């Protein structure tokens with residue numbers, strides 16, 4: 001689609017692609033719909049692999065040439081880009097019964113903080129691991145730095161989820177309430193194997209984050225928002241995918257192991 005798709009006459013046009021940032025938007029819309037919120041959206045794929053985000057028609061909607069973005073024909077054609085901005089826009093104008101956000105000011109502020117953490121820290125760090133894993137020049141130091149940061153961030157989420165004897169969701173009184181804060185993190189947390197090279201990292205090292213992710217991925221709206229054909233779903237449907245992921249990331253650690261071996265040999269020789 002290098003030309004603009006037909007514009008809807010009403011409702012919201014959503015421009016996206018099934019990447020973790022794009023999925024945040026489809027999950028948000030599908031969750032709102034499954035919770036009974038009256039929001040109508042039409043989905044348009046913008047193929048990021050073919051550079052369609054840089055087409056002129058698209059940069060008029062999303063000046064930073066990224067998905068997701070929306071145009072709201074029911075509100076004077078308002079254009080909103082950046083997944084976090086889309087959450088806040090939907091919260092303000094559509095989710096007026098607080099299904100995915102909070103009436104209480106303090107809780108709303110906490111939700112916004114967790115949305116920003118997902119969007120400014122977890123997403124970019126995990127995204128960097130993904131990006132570098134496709135680079136033939138194999139930048140080991142950068143890769144290690146980003147993986148370490150992703151793991152540190154998992155620790156931040158893990159700690160939050162252990163508070164008060166265990167929370168079910170990131171924000172909200174008691175055990176919390178599912179909100180945009182959770183959506184801002186889940187599409188990245190679910191691909192933890194790809195972000196770390198370790199297929200069992202969540203279950204083994206971050207049990208509360210793992211339980212949280214399973215809880216969220218079982219939700220009706222979340223399942224609808226993440227299509228079967230999406231990259232990670234496809235990968236996981238293939239036998240031996242765990243081994244494939246580990247092998248694909250071996251280059252990050254293999255020289256370390258060789259160095260460790262050298263150090264040990266030298267020590268033994270002394």
Ligand SMILES: N[C@@H](CCC(=O)N[C@@H](CS)C(=O)NCC(=O)O)C(=O)O
Nearest residue numbers: 019021048053066067068082083084
């Ligand atoms: N902070 C942005 C990140 C958006 C983003 O990085 N989108 C990527 C896909 S995950 C994209 O559009 N890449 C296409 C390109 O750079 O041309 C958000 O949360 O919306």
